[in-house]
Amino acid sequence: MLKDIGLKIIQKCGGLPLAVKVMGGLLRRRGESRRDWEQVLDDSKWSITEMPQELSYAVYLSYQDMPPHLKQCFLYYSLLPQNKTYYAHEVVALWISEGFVDGNSNDLEELGINYYKELIYRNLIEPDKLYVNHLSCSMHDVIRSFAQYMIKDEALIVHDGDIDNLTNPHSQKFLRLSIETNHLQSGDIDWKSLQGQKSVRTLISTIQIKMKPSDLLVTFSGLRILHIESVDVAALVESLHQLKHLRYLTLVNANISVLPENIGKMKLLQFLDLCRCIKLVNLPDSIVKLGQLRLLSLPEASMVPRGVSSLTNMRRLCMFRAHMDGDWCSLDELGPLSQLRFLELHQLENVSTASFAANARLGEKMHLIRLLLYCTSKMRYDGLVKKKEGVSDEEQQRIEKVFNKLCPPPGVEYLEIKGYFGRQLPSWMMSTSMVPLNNLKTILFHDLACCAQLPNGLCQLPSLEVLQVSRAPCIKHVGTGFLHAATTSFPRLNEMILYGMVEWEEWEWEEKVKAMRRLKKLVLKKCRLRHVPPGLASNASSLKILCLQHVKYLSYIESFPSIVELTVNGCPDLERITNFPNLQMLTIVNCPKLKVLEQIASLERLILEDYTMLKLPEYMRDIKPRHFQLFCRLWLLSSIAAGQSGTEWDKFSQVEHVKAYARDGDNSRKWYVLYTRGDNCKLDSNISSSTIFEGNLIIFYGGCTRI
Template sequence: MGGLLRERGRLRRDWQHVLDDSKWSRTKMPDELNYAVYLSYEYMPSYLKQCFLYYSLLPKSRNFSMDEVVAMWISEGFIHGNSNNLEELGENYYKELVSRNLIEPDKSYADLWVCSMHDVVRSFGQYMIKDEALVTEDGDNDIIPKLGSKKFLWLSIETNQSQSGELDWKSLQAQQSVRTLISTIQIKMKPGDSLFTFSSLRTLHIESTDMAVLVEYLHQLKHLRYLRLVNADISVLPGNIGKMKLLQFLVLECNKLVNLPDSIVKLGQLSLLSLPEESMVPRGFRALTNMRRLNMFRAHMDGDWCSLDELGPLSQLRVLGLTKLENVSAASFAANARLDEKMHLIWIFLQCTSKLRDDGLVKEKEGVSEEEQQRIEKVHDKLCPPPGVELLQIEGYFGWQLRSWMMSTSMVPFNNLKTILFDDLACCIQLPNGLCQLPSLQLLQVSRAPCIKHVGTGFVQAAATSFPRLNEMVLDRMVEWEEWEWEEQLQAMPRLRRIQLKNCKLRHVPPGLASNATSLKILFLEHVKQLSYIESFPYVVELIVDGCPDLERITNLPNLQKLTIISCLKLKVLEHIPSLERLLLQDYTMEKLPEYMRDIKARHLQLFCRLWLLSAVAVGQSGTEWDKLSQVEHVKAYAGDGDSQRKWYVLYTRGDNCKLDSNISRSTVLAKTLSTSMVDAQGFESVYKMKKKHLQLRLQLGEDPIFGKYDGKGSHLC
């Protein structure tokens, strides 16, 4: 409804018109469907309705990128316009569904790359196309009768993750009018099974290991536009794939597929090609001048396989991913790719094979020679993107420093660059100084840069407002990073809303961040070693600290509303946080609740701890921990085991006559804690202390100990 009202405008009469709409009283729709979604659907333009309904077919257990969704819409003929801008139109439709809140962006991806659809909205969409589409799971017992009951235009058969099943290809033979087949279930094909009956098929997404027969006869699908093969146990594609003259979108997620056939260069309509990481493309690729999206193109320099210079004529490219760039023997091959001349290129991914170990440090045995560094630096020099690039991702780069076009004032021409992702910078010793001058940069992420120990004043410069539109920054696994210089007087990051600092040795968060990032709302610190305090962030409303071993105090956060503390064992001081609403505390090692809990005025507390501590909370006012949380209005405390973190609970509401509810029993506590102590305890003294603690718990739970009166010193136990 919010999305609909935003589209209607700001005038009162426009909203009143929605309120008074007669469609609210529609009586033919089942009660379980949402009328607000129906009203939003009715107000959609016709071109958007069919795209929305089609999206509801996509299996919710799988991720579909914006590229793939738009490609399916184009294959179905939903998007009309000039053939050169169909993808752009499709992206606009996709973004319009987002703006109407009918699909929801996955925040773990940049730029709306992956979205999901809420179950309520999905159910409505599937109801509206129930006469033309069949959406089912392999757990449905009546899937075969449904397939035989009527002819459908669209089939979506999803695997129920709790089950595994198969479907015989012959069960689909009656569906001769189907235009889309999406299947995440194993479909069995036998030699002799034909695809000729599917002459209307435009879109095929299939996930199955046994695809040998299907792949052999793919050329029979004369009108197929979109083909996605996932988890196929195949090593080659047949040479006759070149006969699929109308094929526009080809996504191959088959890890064993290495070599593509020569005939693939005959697919003149191909505009999207996504390849497995190890596959190699034959020479002649330069003929595919309609290509707009090319993912995981492997740089190869010998034999009959394609090299970077084959990319030169592909002037229509919008998305390009290059891998194994360490194989490029000379910068001239990179220069011949002519990336800086591709004016439509907006997304670029440059990848080298990692030089890092799992712990984030450089592999010592292999190392990186000076010759290798110089060569990869020269190659990247020639891979400068065009001025209109919007997303830049560099992974596995092992040069000593990032290239000149990423460094200083030379970055100013990239006025449209919104997202930068640096991952696996094995040898770089500093972050690029020019990033702060990018006028449109909204997301900056740096991950795995083990040689960066110091971020100096060049990162945040004084010449002008640095990072004027940066919204989110993530600095992760810079494992040797200790210092960040940023003085308070240097203005920067006025729009920064979220920052994550993870897996580093940062001694303190710079004062410039606290005083200048006036829009900063979320501060996330995870495994930051040597950090001893967090203080004086006047604008932060949510703070997450996770596994910071040296953190001792958190103070002076006047607007903080939500605080999450996970395994920060040295934290002793928590004060001057007057606006705190919610506190989440998780620590499975603590012996008792921290003393700072006495001064906390949060309305809601969520606690995750070990069972015996939870049982001490469960006894309420008679227990030793009660005075540390009795002032909290709502308490939800949990303990668990390997199956569930919330197996046992204590729920408390102060305003409801101090109502306390728990599912902890005496026998559960005794059995669980005793078994734990016998496994974990080291020596007699530890066993003695644990048994003493168990006896105290029995007393708190109101159980008469079998040893008689307990004096609190453990004498009877001994």
């Protein structure tokens, strides 16, 4: 019904993918009626003349369609420096500080996240795939240019060519300044050059600004947001209390060891991020007078004074260390902080008794979404326990009791436990006493030094989507307790990563046990697993991606009908891969014993990396991928470059496209062979006879070295 209009809209977008994408984001908000789409097609804004030609009219239509509050948030996003990762909660904090989020004080963060999601739905910002749950996004250069054009009268983004706009005393006055590293060097801008911008409300700088002892902040009396990165801001810090309107303060790599006692006078401060001030140890007593604080992110070595219990507006508390002596804040002061959405606790091994943990009343914090519980790791870099830091029975029993009292509330969605050294994980994760954590979507375990088994209650969690275990050297066996036969286990699990379980040899899973029906990605890394259980292949019918890295003793993988992408890396005993009927992409790295590839008829792309092999493997004759990418030693590459007269021709000639590379001493791809079967078997290479001679020398001297 709408196809004809849609094609006309695409034509107006000039066929540009970004414009089409943004227009799709607009149309999905307009509805599915023909009239709505015709209004977009006939909109007069397609032909607006005052906008520069290089900017996108599709973005302009999307911008004009937004309500006023969302327009402000969108334009502000374009000011954020591209050389820094901004997380969703940081962006929302900036919006709140500028007054763009209009709502009840209790739910400003939730409203801000909805605005953030709306920009994603409109395809105006794009989630970074490195982060789950849209935790971080980027903005396309074209969209950024449009937004900066629209905000040009009130905001200045300073690069190397814009310094004159600051240093000229008669320059335009701006409400917002964003200074980011491009060709600018530290010291190219001094603090005095900013003094003329007396109307500024936002100052964000990711470059070190040259400062003098006499520099003060009093000039910027209207500042609401201050983010600065500098090596020496001691003078500025002394005058912080003069910023009566400041809502947001972030100091990065600031060379300060103390904060002034008068910081407590900043009554409107809502967001205080000091986590990268590595020399800041003691926080002033007056910090607990900042009653409007919604976020406090602490330096790693900081000591928090007593009285934190009075900060009842707190939504995010990051890097809170569990001190239990002296005049510093202890864990039990967190009890009254009922509005917390995010809580990150460190050095929990310092908690002397379980009663302190109980007094924190985590289970009563009904708004808590993300909970991070950290102990100092007792493990080495190689994933084994540090011998000189052996764990006594008394220590293990104490930490188990402490964690048993740190049970999260029912609404928590994200849980991370790191450095825990009890023999078994908290009782509230066991099936017999499992707390109804019905909203829990992500669980991450890191550095479980002494745990001998995975908890048997996780499989019952109805919303669990991501499970990751990193470095658990005492787990040797994953038994039937991990999966329950009575019900479908892990009903919504989407991704599972088991990494660094270096002694793990056996995974017991009976085929009749129903589990992991929605699992799409599985990563097994650094373990001794001898067999992939048959139950996995028969149950995980949605599994698309399987990655096996450094799995010792595994000799075969077979019968995974749903897998589309398979990676095997550093599996020394792997001999055969069979019956992957839908496999499209296969990556093989350093698997020297692999001899058999069978029943993989749908293979589109093969990536093979091995710098020790002298010839292509024989299984190359039995497969027909469309694309083959090879990383090998120079000698083998020279044989491939010989083409039809070489010994390897019949192993790759049936492939449509081949890209093969050998590296030189600095690991760059110095030599290559490119082959296209459909173009009269065209073969291109930069290997010459002298290169082949060089390859012979490499093998000769390498052989002498081995002898």
